Amino acid sequence: xxxxxxxxxxxxxxxxxxxxxxxxxxxxxxxxxxxxxxxxxxxxxxxxxxxxxxxxxxxxxxxxxxxxxxxxxxxxxxxxxxxxxxxxxxxxxxxxxxxxxxxxxxxxxxxxxxxxxxxxxxxxxxxxxxxxxxxxxxxxxxxxxxxxxxxxxxxxxxxxxxxxxxxxxxxxxxxxxxxxxxxxxxxxxxxxxxxxxxxxxxxxxxxxxxxxxxxxxxxxxxxxxxxxxxxxxxxxxxxxxxxxxxxxxxxxxxxxxxxxxxxxxxxxxxxxxxxxxxxxxxxxxxxxxxxxxxxxxxxxxxxxxxxxxxxxxxxxxxxxxxxxxxxxxxxxxxxxxxxxxxxxxxxxxxxxxxxxxxxxxxxxxxxxxxxxxxxxxxxxxxxxxxxxxxxxxxxxxxxxxxxxxxxxxxxxxxxxxxxxxxxxxxxxxxxxxxxxxxxxxxxxxx
DNA sequence: CCTATGATGATTGTGAGA
DNA sequence: TCTCACAATCATCATAGG
Numbered sequence: 001x002x003x004x005x006x007x008x009x010x011x012x013x014x015x016x017x018x019x020x021x022x023x024x025x026x027x028x029x030x031x032x033x034x035x036x037x038x039x040x041x042x043x044x045x046x047x048x049x050x051x052x053x054x055x056x057x058x059x060x061x062x063x064x065x066x067x068x069x070x071x072x073x074x075x076x077x078x079x080x081x082x083x084x085x086x087x088x089x090x091x092x093x094x095x096x097x098x099x100x101x102x103x104x105x106x107x108x109x110x111x112x113x114x115x116x117x118x119x120x121x122x123x124x125x126x127x128x129x130x131x132x133x134x135x136x137x138x139x140x141x142x143x144x145x146x147x148x149x150x151x152x153x154x155x156x157x158x159x160x161x162x163x164x165x166x167x168x169x170x171x172x173x174x175x176x177x178x179x180x181x182x183x184x185x186x187x188x189x190x191x192x193x194x195x196x197x198x199x200x201x202x203x204x205x206x207x208x209x210x211x212x213x214x215x216x217x218x219x220x221x222x223x224x225x226x227x228x229x230x231x232x233x234x235x236x237x238x239x240x241x242x243x244x245x246x247x248x249x250x251x252x253x254x255x256x257x258x259x260x261x262x263x264x265x266x267x268x269x270x271x272x273x274x275x276x277x278x279x280x281x282x283x284x285x286x287x288x289x290x291x292x293x294x295x296x297x298x299x300x301x302x303x304x305x306x307x308x309x310x311x312x313x314x315x316x317x318x319x320x321x322x323x324x325x326x327x328x329x330x331x332x333x334x335x336x337x338x339x340x341x342x343x344x345x346x347x348x349x350x351x352x353x354x355x356x357x358x359x360x361x362x363x364x365x366x367x368x369x370x371x372x373x374x375x376x377x378x379x380x381x382x383x384x385x386x387x388x389x390x391x392x393x394x395x396x397x398x399x400x401x402x403x404x405x406x407x408x409x410x411x412x413x414x415x416x417x418x419x420x421x422x423x424x425x426x427x428x429x430x431x432x433x434x435x436x437x438x439x440x441x442x443x444x445x446x
Numbered sequence: 447c448c449t450a451t452g453a454t455g456a457t458t459g460t461g462a463g464a
Numbered sequence: 465t466c467t468c469a470c471a472a473t474c475a476t477c478a479t480a481g482g
Contacts, residue, residue: 134474137472167472169473214474215474217474218475252472253472298474298475299474403474405474406474407475411472412472414475415476415477
């Protein structure tokens with residue numbers, strides 16, 4: 001790793017990547033270098049909730065204080081433009097929303113010029129390492145709040161379309177080092193036609209899609225694909241512009257692919273697994289229905305993306321890691337780490353859904369893991385006492401990973417897009433509570 | 447009870463053009 | 465700076481049929 005600018009430029013040329021990638025990397029790098037002589041280099045300091053508070057292990061009182069702090073921050077509208085990675089002087093403390101950088105490549109992509117260093121706020125530095133994920137396109141202010149709770153770390157905005165053939169716009173907040181990241185091999189193909197070769201034969205010239213939109217929890221019905229088929233049958237060849245427009249809109253909305261003449265179909269669960277980087281049949285069997293497979297997969301990580309970020313752990317932990325995995329789902333984090341060749345000595349996995357826990361458990365057995373897998377069904381079970389005994393027994397956690405529920409943040413939700421205070425998405429505060437407890441306990445014992 | 451299906455918009459951001 | 469058209473989006477609910 002470690003490309004010179006010339007090598008990076010050459011690599012980008014080979015890949016045919018937009019030069020804006022290089023420009024962005026340059027601007028970020030310049031901003032990183034131009035650090036203030038004193039202070040943290042972040043150019044601002046704001047009150048943050050002091051979580052470590054004696055041995056009073058959270059819950060009611062702490063949660064109340066969290067809510068108070070959150071409301072106060074909301075009122076005071078202390079916002080900071082962060083997304084452009086440009087440091088601001090104290091004059092710029094106006095209400096500026098977080099900006100998502102373009103292109104959405106985080107700190108850089110494999111085999112291209114990357115940001116390799118940043119200055120983390122003191123409070124963010126581990127142990128343990130942590131990694132938090134959620135949807136990038138959340139309602140206004142959500143990422144400002146999340147970032148403020150997670151020790152003022154900048155989110156890393158990444159679209160997984162740079163890692164696989166489907167878009168997945170997500171933001172990740174973590175305190176991992178950035179140097180010497182490497183991708184999982186083999187590198188997946190990034191076009192629909194390569195990944196699903198069957199579709200190539202039937203793909204009409206007027207459908208210019210080469211990548212899929214975000215894989216969600218629901219798929220198109222057979223009725224819809226049949227209506228489209230009828231519309232195409234009754235049109236000319238190629239179809240009239242109006243029909244084309246209708247068909248393409250439905251294709252984009254439902255991620256349909258061409259599987260025959262005038263024939264479109266939603267992705268099969270196996271294909272979704274493959275696109276997200278899971279092993280074949282990962283969610284198959286165990287009494288799970290087809291609809292629930294889509295649901296579990298739609299809520300999951302893109303494994304290659306996450307693995308790229310976590311790859312730095314391989315050198316640091318040659319003997320394996322102890323993992324605390326919150327909101328595990330079907331085990332995207334566990335699969336990513338296993339694929340990186342990092343031993344899992346201990347996994348404490350919290351997941352509400354029983355079928356998801358079964359999926360992780362059977363994956364654990366299929367991959368012949370040597371370590372211990374402890375699965376819990378509720379984050380509330382992880383109180384101070386429970387964590388303390390786990391940490392004493394196993395010697396601490398090396399990584400706390402989790403993507404808290406996005407239900408109340410996701411744009412697809414017509415009913416309860418209530419933001420971070422929503423019934424499910426407010427579980428983010430449990431992620432923070434548990435992370436802060438782990439930091440606290442491990443800080444005391446070391 | 448379980449499963450699949452169809453109906454149900456709003457909130458963001460962006461880019462062109464006035 | 466403003467409007468306006470366009471595009472994307474880890475979903476929820478009631479209901480029918482097994």
